Structure formats: structure tokens, C-alpha cells
Amino acid sequence: MRIFDTMRDQIVDLKPKDPGKVSIYACGPTVYDVPHLGHARTALTYDVLKRYLTWSGYEVALVSNITDIDDKIINRAADEGVSEDQLSQLYTKIYIEQLQTFGIKDPDHRPLATQFITQMITIIEELMENGSAYEIVGSGVYFDVSKFGGYGALVNRSAEDLRDSAKARIASDEAKNDPLDFALWKTAKPGEPTWDSPWGSGRPGWHIECVAMSLDILGENFDIHGGGSDLTFPHHENERVECEAAGYSFARHWMHSGMLNVSGEKMSKSLGNFQTLGDAMERYGARPLRLAMLQAHYRSLMELSEDTMAGAIGGIERIDAFYRRMDAAQIGPEKTDANAKDRFSGAMSNDLGTPDALAVIFDLINAGNSSLDSQDFERASVSLASVTELLDVLGLGKVKKDSNDEIEKLIQRREVARQGKDFEEADNIRDELRSQGVEIEDTPTGTLWRYS
RNA sequence: GCGUCGGUGCCCGAGCGGCCCAAGGGAACGGCCUGCAAAGCCGUACAAUCGCGGGUUCAAAUCCCGCCCGGCGCUCCA
Structure with missing residues (x-):
């Protein structure tokens, strides 16, 4: 098996940690709305990857998370006047149901971010202890990019490059040491869901949840980390540096699926x-x-x-x-x-x-x-x-045959008419069926029908 | 602006140095089959420029350079 590895920027042989087994962590959605076609394409990519590897004889473990706490969820819940829990549970349910309808098999694990807060805190503590992160009281805990050599490697850019780019476009948050630093833990704001931590009550930043869940479920050095290409930076790069700075080895390969567009206004x-x-x-x-x-x-x-x-x-x-x-x-x-x-x-x-x-x-x-x-x-x-x-x-197997007594009766009558060479009657029946959206096919062994 | 990926027939979309006078799907047209259809089969047309212009090579859709156009990324989007 050969795959395009974003980190190496080329197609490489898939070399699983354990021969014959492949572990995959595919980033799922933040559930603040119904899934769009892009979510479906990404989920489909990893669904087919798993199906193919399994068919090829590999034992595959696929993890696909649900991020059920983040700014968008908080904002949306406030807009709709429901709790964050209610909102994320509703959209999680819809997401799962629709993917199933779409023919996506359930992953082996579907972890929720909010169930891994303890693990996240542990990693943040480790980062604090070894000097990879710093706390700004009243704001949160931040990852210190300057302490990490090779930030930007996943997107093939240097930290300086990214910093310049960021400065050119974004008003820097003066509280942070560096515009590239990002929040690991956010101090509680009024009205938001919170959890206790060594840095006071608050909630996790983005990125850290995937590190906690992937390491906890698949262990260090798992085989493939995937997601949509829009997640490559900063999300995946930030996950990577968090994990490595904490002393763990992360994904062996990185895969990213392309974007899907539905030409907006037309x-x-x-x-x-x-x-x-x-x-x-x-x-x-x-x-x-x-x-x-x-x-x-x-x-x-x-x-x-x-x-x-x-x-x-x-x-x-x-x-x-x-x-x-x-x-x-x-x-x-x-x-x-x-x-x-x-x-x-x-x-x-x-x-x-x-x-x-x-x-x-x-x-x-x-x-x-x-x-x-x-x-x-x-x-x-x-x-x-x-x-x-x-x-x-490929998950495109055949569907079961439709059945409908009324239609079959009409086809019977048409068959009798055809036997008697009464083609006018036979064609009338066929027209009648067509008007009901039913197309028929005569074969040597009988007449078939389908909804057109 | 910086980075990155891409621009292939009527549409979608593979191919990424010779096997390409460019796969596969859809649409179109003709024929066969059928009572007529549908489905299927066979065939045809559509690219005299594989975005445009240069270059490398015995050989380029495929490599290099420039330009044009588009997607994505550049802190919370799969």
C-alpha cells in the first residue's frame, strides 16, 4: 500500500507499526450544525481506506472523533437558546445518522472531546513541566512555539515564515508571547461550560483534544492521522507539536483529503x-x-x-x-x-x-x-x-429489489395483453406505469420494473 | 502578499517522460436487438492547441521557467 504522506510531501509505502495491522485516526467534525458535503467526502475517504485495507487482509482500527466543545458550539447554543450539551448531542446524532445513510460504516471508536478532559489536562501539565507552555493568568495556558524546533514542518514552512505571514494578516493578541502560540487551556468566561484544572476552571483549547484521544485509544506512534486538507495547518501541525513536545511520538503518516466545492451562487x-x-x-x-x-x-x-x-x-x-x-x-x-x-x-x-x-x-x-x-x-x-x-x-453494493403488488398486477395484465398481441392495451399499461414513475424492461425470462 | 495544489473532450474525471493517435462514467448520434420500448451490445463524432508562451529531451499532457485563471491554508472550517 502506498499513500501520499503530507509530512514527507510524497507518495510513500505505508509502513505500519505492527505488521498486518493499521491504526487510523481521522479527524471528525465539530458538531454545531448539520453535516455538509465536505464532511461526507472526508468521512468517505477513510471509510473506503478502511474497507480496502481490511479487504487486503489488514486488521484495521479506525478512530473518528466528535469535537463537542468549542467556540462555535458555545456561540450557536447561545443563539438558539439551548445548552451546549443539547446542541452538540443533537448534531452528533444527526451526523451519525446521515453518515450511516450515506453508507459510511461506523468507526471502531467515536470518542467525544468532553470525555477526555482529564487526559488533556495531563498532557498540558506535562507541557508546563518541561517548559513547552506558559500560563497567562486570566487568559489561559499557551503553547510556546519558540521552544519547539521545526514548527511548520507539516506544511513545509519555517516558523519565521509562518510568523511573517500571520503578522501580515492578523492583529496579534498582545497577551501571547508570539503570534504563533496557541491556547491549550482557556480560562473560564461567564456562561460557558467549564471544567476544573490546575489553572483554574476553564475549557480546553482546540487541537489538544485530538492528541488526548488518539494517544489514549491508539497509543503512541499510531499509523495514520487524517482529515480534510483544511486541517493541515494549524490544527494538525499544532497537534503534532503538542504531542512531540510532551515527549510522545505521534502519527507515522499524515493523510489529507481534498476540498469539495459546490459553486456557491449558481x-x-x-x-x-x-x-x-x-x-x-x-x-x-x-x-x-x-x-x-x-x-x-x-x-x-x-x-x-x-x-x-x-x-x-x-x-x-x-x-x-x-x-x-x-x-x-x-x-x-x-x-x-x-x-x-x-x-x-x-x-x-x-x-x-x-x-x-x-x-x-x-x-x-x-x-x-x-x-x-x-x-x-x-x-x-x-x-x-x-x-x-x-x-x-467501495461501499457501492447493489440495493434490494423494490416490490409493490399494485405495480406487479399491472405488469401481469400487460403480459396477458402482449400474449394476445393486444399491443395497444399493453402500451397503455406501460404509459400508465410511466406516469407513476415506473420504467419496465422486458427480458427473455420475464418483465422487470424499477422506479425511474 | 506569502505558501500550496490544480487547469485534460459537450460534462465529470484518470493519466504525470515513450505502452497516450489520452482510461472510466455521463450526455449525443447511427446500427443491432425488441411488436414498440427499456436494458444491453456494436460503432461514430466531439481535443486539428492536454490553460497560454518559452525551454530541456531522440521523445512531454507528463520535466524546467514565465504568465493567466481557480481552490485551499496563513489561529478556532472536513
């Missing part, structure tokens, strides 16, 4: 609230959305548009039609195509090349359809078995 006009995962799934369906995302490489910037989705819907339709034909011909899956699986693995093990992997699957579908047409049922069965196995690795 989109919102015609599509309404298309940016949220829930709306997009309702509008296009979960599988087309998943296919659209997987047809782009996880690191590339992708733009979702009405056209993109129309294409993906067509792609899913092609997959489903393949299954319908196989079912109608009563072909079952038997042995798989080793060669196709090799090609698939080759694509996937090259930094998760899902577009190429999908191309392999579509080639198999094409071959299977041809085999059916030429009555080569054995080869058709091999295609079917291979497609089924590989599609499952």
Missing part, C-alpha cells in the same frame, strides 16, 4: 440548500453521491454540480441494470476474476486510486453484459462475482 439559486449532506442525498440519492465522490481522486479538489450528479446517477443506473439482467438470467456469482482483482488492487494500493478502481469495475460490467449477450453464462457469472466483491470494497 448552485444555491437552482438547488436551494444543496450543500448539506441531507439535502444532497434526498435530491440525488446516497449511492450516486458516493459514486460521484469516488470517481474523483480523494486528494483532488472536486466541484459538485448538477451535471456531475446527473452523470453519477447514470453510472449507478448502469450498475443496477447489470444486476437486474443477471438476476433475470438467473446467473449467480461463482468464482471471481483474479486478473481484474489484481488491477483493482493495483489502483487502490496506489494512494487509493478509486477512479481507476471504478474503471476496472465498469470494464467488468461491460464484459459481463457482453457475455450475457453471447450466452456465455460461465463468464457472466465470473463478472458478476467480481463486480459484487469489488463494489462492496
Whole structure:
């Protein structure tokens, strides 16, 4: 398996700490609102990574956190007149449900930041003890970037560089020693949720929660730390320096998935609230959305548009039609195509090349359809078995057949009319079904139908 | 402004020195199949510029330089 490692800035061999096992920590969302398509793309990346590694024979442990305390949650809760707990619990629930609907498997652990306050405090204490952090009474505890050699390495920049950049854009907080220093612990403000600490009551800063949770659950030196590319700096770099300054070794590899854009104004006009995962799934369906995302490489910037989705819907339709034909011909899956699986693995093990992997699957579908047409049922069965196995690795498996007595009755009547060569009646029935959004297909073994 | 990633057919999107007269999906057109459809299969067209201009090389979509355009980052966004 080869992956692009942000730290090394190149594609490298994945070298797990323990051979045969891979531990992954993928940064999840701060739950102050419903999930948008970007959250879905990131979650999808690590879902597919885990599925593929598991299929390849690795034992995978995937941790994906929920950050349930932070400024945005506090502000939003105040706006809506609910408690921070109520707000974060509501959006956590929605997040989990929608990802499940989207076909994302639950991670092995889904820790909440607020359950790891003790561990965070311990790390901050260690940083204070060894001089990596300082306290400003009345404000909080800050990480001292100047004490850390190599700050900025994850983004390939020097601390001086980042400092200049920061100065140019941001009014520096005069309390801090250095504009790059960041809060590990924030002193309590009236009306905010607080926890006790050696520095008085307060709440954790951002970044530190991920260090506490990843170390606690996966241990030092875990294999992959991932998230969206917007988290690379400062979030991940800050996590990294906190962890290393405290004396622990952190992630062996860093992965970042690319951003997804839905072209703002053009989109919102015609599509309404298309940016949220829930709306997009309702509008296009979960599988087309998943296919659209997987047809782009996880690191590339992708733009979702009405056209993109129309294409993906067509792609899913092609997959489903393949299954319908196989079912109608009563072909079952038997042995798989080793060669196709090799090609698939080759694509996937090259930094998760899902577009190429999908191309392999579509080639198999094409071959299977041809085999059916030429009555080569054995080869058709091999295609079917291979497609089924590989599609499952990408989480795009087939859906169960719809059933509806009313529709089946109409199809029966049409069948009788066709037998009697009463094509006018048969076509009337077909038109009637179409007006109900039902498309039918006649095959040698009977008539199939689907919602169009 | 600094950094970084990218600009490939009608749309999406792989490819990242020769296997590329550029994968795969979608849309279009023609044919076969069908009572007619749908699905499928076969074929065709669409890139005379792979953002633009230079350069390196026997050979460039792929490497280098410059320019234009876009995304992301530059303290709380996946």
C-alpha cells in the first residue's frame, strides 16, 4: 500500500507499526450544525481506506472523533437558546445518522472531546513541566512555539515564515508571547461550560483534544492521522507539536483529503440548500453521491454540480441494470476474476486510486453484459462475482429489489395483453406505469420494473 | 502578499517522460436487438492547441521557467 504522506510531501509505502495491522485516526467534525458535503467526502475517504485495507487482509482500527466543545458550539447554543450539551448531542446524532445513510460504516471508536478532559489536562501539565507552555493568568495556558524546533514542518514552512505571514494578516493578541502560540487551556468566561484544572476552571483549547484521544485509544506512534486538507495547518501541525513536545511520538503518516466545492451562487439559486449532506442525498440519492465522490481522486479538489450528479446517477443506473439482467438470467456469482482483482488492487494500493478502481469495475460490467449477450453464462457469472466483491470494497453494493403488488398486477395484465398481441392495451399499461414513475424492461425470462 | 495544489473532450474525471493517435462514467448520434420500448451490445463524432508562451529531451499532457485563471491554508472550517 502506498499513500501520499503530507509530512514527507510524497507518495510513500505505508509502513505500519505492527505488521498486518493499521491504526487510523481521522479527524471528525465539530458538531454545531448539520453535516455538509465536505464532511461526507472526508468521512468517505477513510471509510473506503478502511474497507480496502481490511479487504487486503489488514486488521484495521479506525478512530473518528466528535469535537463537542468549542467556540462555535458555545456561540450557536447561545443563539438558539439551548445548552451546549443539547446542541452538540443533537448534531452528533444527526451526523451519525446521515453518515450511516450515506453508507459510511461506523468507526471502531467515536470518542467525544468532553470525555477526555482529564487526559488533556495531563498532557498540558506535562507541557508546563518541561517548559513547552506558559500560563497567562486570566487568559489561559499557551503553547510556546519558540521552544519547539521545526514548527511548520507539516506544511513545509519555517516558523519565521509562518510568523511573517500571520503578522501580515492578523492583529496579534498582545497577551501571547508570539503570534504563533496557541491556547491549550482557556480560562473560564461567564456562561460557558467549564471544567476544573490546575489553572483554574476553564475549557480546553482546540487541537489538544485530538492528541488526548488518539494517544489514549491508539497509543503512541499510531499509523495514520487524517482529515480534510483544511486541517493541515494549524490544527494538525499544532497537534503534532503538542504531542512531540510532551515527549510522545505521534502519527507515522499524515493523510489529507481534498476540498469539495459546490459553486456557491449558481448552485444555491437552482438547488436551494444543496450543500448539506441531507439535502444532497434526498435530491440525488446516497449511492450516486458516493459514486460521484469516488470517481474523483480523494486528494483532488472536486466541484459538485448538477451535471456531475446527473452523470453519477447514470453510472449507478448502469450498475443496477447489470444486476437486474443477471438476476433475470438467473446467473449467480461463482468464482471471481483474479486478473481484474489484481488491477483493482493495483489502483487502490496506489494512494487509493478509486477512479481507476471504478474503471476496472465498469470494464467488468461491460464484459459481463457482453457475455450475457453471447450466452456465455460461465463468464457472466465470473463478472458478476467480481463486480459484487469489488463494489462492496467501495461501499457501492447493489440495493434490494423494490416490490409493490399494485405495480406487479399491472405488469401481469400487460403480459396477458402482449400474449394476445393486444399491443395497444399493453402500451397503455406501460404509459400508465410511466406516469407513476415506473420504467419496465422486458427480458427473455420475464418483465422487470424499477422506479425511474 | 506569502505558501500550496490544480487547469485534460459537450460534462465529470484518470493519466504525470515513450505502452497516450489520452482510461472510466455521463450526455449525443447511427446500427443491432425488441411488436414498440427499456436494458444491453456494436460503432461514430466531439481535443486539428492536454490553460497560454518559452525551454530541456531522440521523445512531454507528463520535466524546467514565465504568465493567466481557480481552490485551499496563513489561529478556532472536513
